Amino acid sequence: MIYDIQNETLPRDEMEKLQLRRLQALCERVYANVPFYRKKFDEKGVKPTDIKSLKDLSLLPFTNKQDLRDQYPFGLFAVPKDQIVRIHSSSGTTGKATVVGYTKRDITNWGELMARSFVASGASAADAVHNAYGYGLFTGGLGAHYGVEALGATVIPVSGGATRRQVMLLKDFEPDVICCTPSYALFLAETGEEMGIDIKKLPLRIGIFGAEPWTDEMRLQIEKRLGITAIDIYGLSEIMGPGVAIECWEAQDGLHIQEDHFLAETIDPESGETVAPGEEGELVFTTLTKEGIPLIRYRTRDLTTLNTIPCKCGRSTTRMKRVTGRSDDMLIIRGVNVFPSQIESILIETEGLTPHYQLLVGRQGNLDTLEVQVEVNEAMFSDEIKSLQRVESKVMKNIKEFLGVTAKVKLVEPKSIERSLGKAKRIIDNRDEA
Structure with missing residues (x-):
């Protein structure tokens, strides 16, 4: 089933015509209404009328998260404040918060795109x-909520936290679909086991997981422990929130981008040059229909590849490969590039280890150090010390062989790594303190 046949199955040439019309209108709008963009366009010597084809996208300036912080709070809004019906914001834990505003039409579009996403997932x-x-300034809760209502399904607005209560509600209310972060899904499974509730035996059949990178190995863990189909959803508050792209349940072969609303490209993170479909690059989005805070060529820092081949599900929209890392999450340890997702894959494939881990980065003298702390399961925790040491050595060897970096591996007892109710905190970088 496809929610919006007309737009989700547009032939490539028709989609590109639609995108060009909307891109041209967008450039006119931001040049007229957003001083920040007028200055950016002028600095690059480009006018809205210079955009004659989608190839001319490369003429336009990039926007990044620091630009949103510099324009805090409302400097990038393209409409008067009395037309803004909702404001969302990032937490601002790594700097000044990024603020996004939505008009009534933005909210309607968002709900429709999330309804598309739910149908694509099999709901x-x-x-x-x-x-x-989580509900509140974070976009996840309300974004999913409005999508469920637009679809006409029943929403159970639990929000984050109170994990034992959530497990009871899963048992008592018998929902068909769950939305949360992938790491929290595993926490729910773990809590259910402690409470004597086997989530696999509940009617739950679909999980829609996003807000943090996760691997195929973690997907298999989630599907096994919750007895569901695990679907990857992608979004970011600066662009809209959840629902920018999602996997279809039929293929689960890349995430369908809502291309009639978001123009996607991939670039070389260093040079900024566009890379071809099929080559990995940093994902960049231009919001084609956003009214409140439209963005031109927003650099997400997420690394992926794009695939323009129509999917077997019937959708013709470009698909993006699952995001497994960010260009700004990449660790450089003694000259070697390492992504948390690469280490996660090695850990999950090791018998007796859980998906709960942290990477501690430090410095000894002039050299970077990496320690991987990972929880063992209950069965391994009861093993002899020699058995645990053998597993530590095996993981160290695999990290060295597959990633080319030397890491200390420390097995820790079950449930000793703090659980996150939202995005899991994987990296603790202490190099600045050394």
């Missing part, structure tokens, strides 16, 4: 959705 209007994304 329908007959389903009940347990929404464990």
